[in-house]
Amino acid sequence: MKKHCLALDLKDDDALIAKYEEYHNNVWPEVLESLSNSGINHMEIYRVGNRLFMIIEVEDHFSFDKKAKMDADNDRVQDWEVLMWNYQQALPFAKPGEKWLPMNKIFEFGPPI
Numbered sequence: 001m002k003k004h005c006l007a008l009d010l011k012d013d014d015a016l017i018a019k020y021e022e023y024h025n026n027v028w029p030e031v032l033e034s035l036s037n038s039g040i041n042h043m044e045i046y047r048v049g050n051r052l053f054m055i056i057e058v059e060d061h062f063s064f065d066k067k068a069k070m071d072a073d074n075d076r077v078q079d080w081e082v083l084m085w086n087y088q089q090a091l092p093f094a095k096p097g098e099k100w101l102p103m104n105k106i107f108e109f110g111p112p113i
Contacts, residue, residue: 001041002058006100009089010050017050020087030076038067052088054100 010017024045035043039062046053071077091101 002060002062004056004058005103005105006054006056007091007103008052008054008100009091010047010052010087011089012050016087017047020084021047023084023087028076028080030074031080034070034074034077038062038070040067053103 010020039059040056041059042055042057044055046055071081085099088099090098094101
């Protein structure tokens with residue numbers, strides 16, 4: 001099992017942020033199924049201000065490239081991604097087309113959990 005941490009920003013608008021959180025209280029079943037089918041076992045998203053932080057725990061066979069291909073072939077996931085982009089914005093240093101960016105671990109204390 002592996003863990004990945006990613007970051008993304010939301011548009012800095014309280015109403016849009018509230019709507020984004022509302023959607024995440026009722027994620028579409030097809031999106032959840034796609035996450036599971038891609039090898040993601042557990043996902044958490046945290047927010048501070050308009051910055052999002054995602055932690056995913058994945059199977060050893062998980063691949064971001066494979067997940068991107070699966071997502072591209074899934075109309076319902078594409079509908080979700082288009083909808084979410086109404087609320088999301090790329091990090092200031094992201095390259096064109098990049099959304100969630102992987103974070104580098106810079107510190108760890110204690111035994112792995």
